[in-house]
Amino acid sequence: xxxxxxxxxxxxxxxxxxxxxxxxxxxxxxxxxxxxxxxxxxxxxxxxxxxxxxxxxxxxxxxxxxxxxxxxxxxxxxxxxxxxxxxxxxxxxxxxxxxxxxxxxxxxxxx
Amino acid sequence: xxxxxxxxxxxxxxxxxxxxxxxxxxxxxxxxxxxxxxxxxxxxxxxxxxxxxxxxxxxxxxxxxxxxxxxxxxxxxxxxxxxxxxxxxxxxxxxxxxxxxxxxxxxxxxxxxx
Numbered sequence: 542x543x544x545x546x547x548x549x550x551x552x553x554x555x556x557x558x559x560x561x562x563x564x565x566x567x568x569x570x571x572x573x574x575x576x577x578x579x580x581x582x583x584x585x586x587x588x589x590x591x592x593x594x595x596x597x598x599x600x601x602x603x604x605x606x607x608x609x610x611x612x613x614x615x616x617x618x619x620x621x622x623x624x625x626x627x628x629x630x631x632x633x634x635x636x637x638x639x640x641x642x643x644x645x646x647x648x649x650x651x652x
Numbered sequence: 653x654x655x656x657x658x659x660x661x662x663x664x665x666x667x668x669x670x671x672x673x674x675x676x677x678x679x680x681x682x683x684x685x686x687x688x689x690x691x692x693x694x695x696x697x698x699x700x701x702x703x704x705x706x707x708x709x710x711x712x713x714x715x716x717x718x719x720x721x722x723x724x725x726x727x728x729x730x731x732x733x734x735x736x737x738x739x740x741x742x743x744x745x746x747x748x749x750x751x752x753x754x755x756x757x758x759x760x761x762x763x764x765x766x
Contacts, residue, residue: 574754583743583759629694638708639685642694
């Protein structure tokens with residue numbers, strides 16, 4: 542079974558600081574997805590990374606994908622309180638049928 | 653264009669009762685996926701359906717759980733004789749076709765078994 546690991550699981554950071562969340566996965570896949578989840582809410586799609594070397598940016602978040610290393614990163618620049626949420630990465634099994642999710646990174650941005 | 657609609661949002665059941673969770677996909681979407689999220693964990697795939705067909709149920713527990721997506725009406729995830737371990741958030745997602753682009757999630761149904 543495809544395994545997806547995220548670290549750190551919990552992240553507390555001050556406003557204005559930078560940090561990176563890592564997502565490793567265990568088998569070949571050329572697509573990786575990042576989602577955000579607020580408490581008691583659904584998952585909001587942030588990024589779909591479609592190929593090796595893909596980099597996407599939206600506001601203070603930037604995601605990248607290295608398929609050879611089976612690694613994706615989500616970089617947070619100059620964090621603000623509104624970014625507090627749980628962030629999940631997910632990988633599909635090249636079938637389109639199902640996504641395999643990481644355990645999530647719970648981010649708290651402290652004023 | 654309404655998103656993926658799930659109901660009920662919160663459901664409390666006693667052990668041994670049945671739980672029925674409903675999901676209406678986004679307009680124009682004919683593919684539905686169900687995922688389960690246990691406390692402090694990521695989402696786990698349960699089942700993938702198209703209209704009137706179960707395509708992949710490899711993530712469904714073998715007993716007590718069933719899913720359908722009829723020609724008319726919402727998709728239903730049914731859990732019979734619930735146990736405390738079934739307490740979780742159940743998310744439905746939809747896509748317009750078998751899609752390797754993102755899928756769109758509903759707001760989830762939180763099941764609590766007491």
